[in-house]
Amino acid sequence: MALKTEPFAVNIGPAHPSTHGVFRMRATLDGEVIVDLEPVFGYLHRGVEKLAEERTYTGFIPLTDRLDYLSSMANNLGYCLAVEKLAGITVPERAMYLRVILAELQRIASHLIAVGAFLNDAGAFMTPILYMIREREKILDLLEMVSGQRLTYNFMRIGGLSQDVPEEFLPALKKFVDEMPRWIEEYEQLLKENEILIARAKGVGILTKETAINIGASGPVLRASGVKWDIRKADPYSGYDRFEFDIPTGETGDSYDRYRVRVEEMRQSVRIIKQAMEQLPAGPVRAQVPHLIRPPAGETYTHIEVPKGELGFYLVSDNSIAPYRLHIRAPSLINLTALREMVLGWKIADAILIFGSIDICMGEVDR
Amino acid sequence: MLNAVSFQALPPDWPGGFWWHWLVFTIIILAFVVGMVMAFIYTERRAMARMQARLGPNRTGPFGVLQPVADAIKVLLKEDIIPNKADKLVYWLAPAVAFTPALMIFAVIPFQNGALLADLNIGILYVAAVSSVTAVGIFMAGWSSSNKYSLLGAMRDVAVVVSYEVPLVLSIASVVLIAGSLSLNQIVVSQTIPFILLQPLGFIIFFLAGSAEINRSPFDLLEADSEIVAGFHTEYSGMKFAMFYLVEYAEALALSCIITTLFLGGWRGPFLPPWLWFVIKVMAVFFLMVWVRTTLPRVRIDQLMALAWKVLFPLALLNLLFTAIQVLAIPMAMSWLMIVINFALAVILITLWARLFKVGWGRVEV
Numbered sequence: 001m002a003l004k005t006e007p008f009a010v011n012i013g014p015a016h017p018s019t020h021g022v023f024r025m026r027a028t029l030d031g032e033v034i035v036d037l038e039p040v041f042g043y044l045h046r047g048v049e050k051l052a053e054e055r056t057y058t059g060f061i062p063l064t065d066r067l068d069y070l071s072s073m074a075n076n077l078g079y080c081l082a083v084e085k086l087a088g089i090t091v092p093e094r095a096m097y098l099r100v101i102l103a104e105l106q107r108i109a110s111h112l113i114a115v116g117a118f119l120n121d122a123g124a125f126m127t128p129i130l131y132m133i134r135e136r137e138k139i140l141d142l143l144e145m146v147s148g149q150r151l152t153y154n155f156m157r158i159g160g161l162s163q164d165v166p167e168e169f170l171p172a173l174k175k176f177v178d179e180m181p182r183w184i185e186e187y188e189q190l191l192k193e194n195e196i197l198i199a200r201a202k203g204v205g206i207l208t209k210e211t212a213i214n215i216g217a218s219g220p221v222l223r224a225s226g227v228k229w230d231i232r233k234a235d236p237y238s239g240y241d242r243f244e245f246d247i248p249t250g251e252t253g254d255s256y257d258r259y260r261v262r263v264e265e266m267r268q269s270v271r272i273i274k275q276a277m278e279q280l281p282a283g284p285v286r287a288q289v290p291h292l293i294r295p296p297a298g299e300t301y302t303h304i305e306v307p308k309g310e311l312g313f314y315l316v317s318d319n320s321i322a323p324y325r326l327h328i329r330a331p332s333l334i335n336l337t338a339l340r341e342m343v344l345g346w347k348i349a350d351a352i353l354i355f356g357s358i359d360i361c362m363g364e365v366d367r
Numbered sequence: 368m369l370n371a372v373s374f375q376a377l378p379p380d381w382p383g384g385f386w387w388h389w390l391v392f393t394i395i396i397l398a399f400v401v402g403m404v405m406a407f408i409y410t411e412r413r414a415m416a417r418m419q420a421r422l423g424p425n426r427t428g429p430f431g432v433l434q435p436v437a438d439a440i441k442v443l444l445k446e447d448i449i450p451n452k453a454d455k456l457v458y459w460l461a462p463a464v465a466f467t468p469a470l471m472i473f474a475v476i477p478f479q480n481g482a483l484l485a486d487l488n489i490g491i492l493y494v495a496a497v498s499s500v501t502a503v504g505i506f507m508a509g510w511s512s513s514n515k516y517s518l519l520g521a522m523r524d525v526a527v528v529v530s531y532e533v534p535l536v537l538s539i540a541s542v543v544l545i546a547g548s549l550s551l552n553q554i555v556v557s558q559t560i561p562f563i564l565l566q567p568l569g570f571i572i573f574f575l576a577g578s579a580e581i582n583r584s585p586f587d588l589l590e591a592d593s594e595i596v597a598g599f600h601t602e603y604s605g606m607k608f609a610m611f612y613l614v615e616y617a618e619a620l621a622l623s624c625i626i627t628t629l630f631l632g633g634w635r636g637p638f639l640p641p642w643l644w645f646v647i648k649v650m651a652v653f654f655l656m657v658w659v660r661t662t663l664p665r666v667r668i669d670q671l672m673a674l675a676w677k678v679l680f681p682l683a684l685l686n687l688l689f690t691a692i693q694v695l696a697i698p699m700a701m702s703w704l705m706i707v708i709n710f711a712l713a714v715i716l717i718t719l720w721a722r723l724f725k726v727g728w729g730r731v732e733v
Contacts, residue, residue, distance in 0.1 A: 008515065010516070010519075016596065018594070032519070032669075119664060122665065123584070123587075123664045123665025123666075124663065124664040124665070125415075125584055125660055125661060126415075126419055126661075127418065127419050127662065131419070131420060134420050190662075194663070194664065196585055196665070196666055197664050199666065199667075199670055200664060200665075200666065200670075347667055347668060347669065348519070348594055348595070349588075349594045349665070349667045349668065350667065352594050
């Protein structure tokens with residue numbers, strides 16, 4: 001007698017150890033194989049875009065911290081650039097360089113968590129993520145030194161920075177930059193040629209070049225698929241055109257490539273910070289801007305390369321003290337749309353791994 | 368009558384005979400298991416913390432040694448939750464069914480020469496038989512919880528245990544061939560050279576298959592926390608959860624004891640008392656397991672099956688074949704020759720299979 005089998009639905013999340021927040025995957029399983037998957041999000045919706053309309057331009061900066069809370073500095077930068085572009089404010093040189101340094105520090109910190117969490121999803125019992133958190137602590141110490149905060153910095157202002165960095169910051173940064181490549185080597189020794197990691201991640205969750213472009217993926221997810229697209233190079237902002245760095249790309253677009261691209265980007269970030277430190281000019285860190293900014297009526301779309309991809313702010317001004325409309329193009333959300341494409345046909349363990357390799361932050365997905 | 372058949376190595380100077388022996392060793396085994404499990408939990412947490420660049424539990428008692436006790440008390444005081452849709456009787460029985468066989472294994476483990484509850488002349492067969500019963504308890508737990516994660520975990524466990532039993536028993540068989548006995552005590556007595564030197568490949572196969580069988584990382588699929596939350600014991604709380612926790616470590620202890628007995632010369636060793644040697648070797652094996660756990664990511668279920676059937680099974684068969692030839696061809700006095708041959712064989716076979724064993728499959732068209 002042949003036994004009847006039927007697929008069954010499993011809710012992975014919203015409260016699940018590896019959904020990186022409150023995310024739900026409604027997976028239909030045939031045994032262990034995923035035959036259908038429906039991402040469900042919105043559990044963390046706070047109406048950030050609407051809140052922007054009730055606040056002054058400056059007053060919205062703290063809320064950008066809470067979009068992707070693993071890269072607050074980068075979000076601050078993106079928003080401030082958008083408002084500056086709309087209001088026609090020029091930022092002093094020193095502030096531009098410091099912004100680059102802080103954003104790149106933030107990129108390293110975010111990638112450390114991304115890689116660590118990816119390995120945790122692969123089932124490495126906490127070791128890689130704890131090693132990486134050890135280094136992230138040092139970055140958080142540096143950022144705390146300048147801003148007084150460890151997670152939500154609220155440090156950048158329209159027209160520059162909230163204040164100049166303290167004098168002990170640059171020596172501490174130099175020490176960190178000198179040490180960081182060695183730590184990256186340490187992770188590489190532990191992970192790069194780890195037989196189980198290769199077996200688990202290589203060829204798993206392939207996102208083809210065409211699909212990646214079609215869905216509008218960005219950041220490491222896009223670059224791992226072999227597209228050399230980095231807004232820091234393609235549409236330079238905040239003086240990125242003055243630095244030398246490479247854009248690491250993958251070949252096949254599998255989970256392993258996404259992991260490799262992130263590790264390489266950490267190296268490039270260290271390179272950028274080194275150059276920015278050498279070229280750092282003296283001077284003010286904040287342009288003279290009025291307390292209440294009233295940008296002329298108009299609209300702008302400003303995008304920057306945050307650790308997770310292209311973060312865009314679409315701002316519409318009606319010459320009042322608050323934005324008429326703000327839309328945030330969240331890289332996590334758009335990269336997440338590739339999830340179903342990637343996991344179909346793989347096993348439940350792979351789904352978790354692939355999801356981890358996209359590196360999303362629910363604070364940004366749901367806004 | 369029992370004495371005549373099964374309890375050959377009953378120490379002649381033991382006062383009172385069979386029943387005293389039975390009582391004393393039952394108490395010894397219980398104390399040994401509970402004590403060692405606590406030591407294991409402490410070792411694992413501290414060693415793992417060190418390897419992960421953190422401190423680990425260090426507040427309860429000196430160096431945190433009382434942490435397992437504190438954990439036990441905490442878990443006892445927790446509310447015992449039974450899901451509404453659970454199959455109550457099975458749910459209630461599962462921890463006991465899982466725990467009893469894990470404890471029964473220790474009946475045949477020799478702590479020193481002749482110091483064991485029952486020196487069965489089929490000791491190693493008994494171990495192989497009893498150790499797989501735990502899977503029944505785990506499947507009962509997974510099935511009765513009426514939780515999909517639990518069911519997935521339980522299914523994985525059954526698949527793993529059924530597959531890995533084969534290479535496990537085959538690698539035991541080659542040890543038995545050299546020792547010429549199934550009794551664990553006799554196997555230790557015959558180890559003038561620790562069998563790990565005569566059977567390096569057998570040791571590796573046994574260690575891997577054993578780790579998979581007791582679900583130690585990187586084969587801890589049935590409770591893969593990042594995938595299926597806690598696997599078969601997702602719904603368990605309180606004392607029932609503690610039982611499963613105990614099973615996990617009792618199994619790790621049993622595996623360490625068996626590896627020590629089969630491959631590391633059991634209680635044999637110079638200077639120190641035999642039981643201390645035994646404990647030291649058991650701890651060393653467990654430390655190796657902790658080390659592996661902190662280092663490696665988890666494999667996937669199909670890769671786990673492939674490892675069992677495509678790698679470990681043929682290697683174990685070949686190992687058995689070559690061992691049989693060597694036992695026939697090489698006289699006992701020439702055992703150093705066996706060491707050389709077997710190490711060469713291990714290196715050649717593993718390299719060969721590493722080339723044959725390709726990764727990267729696993730997608731199913733849907």
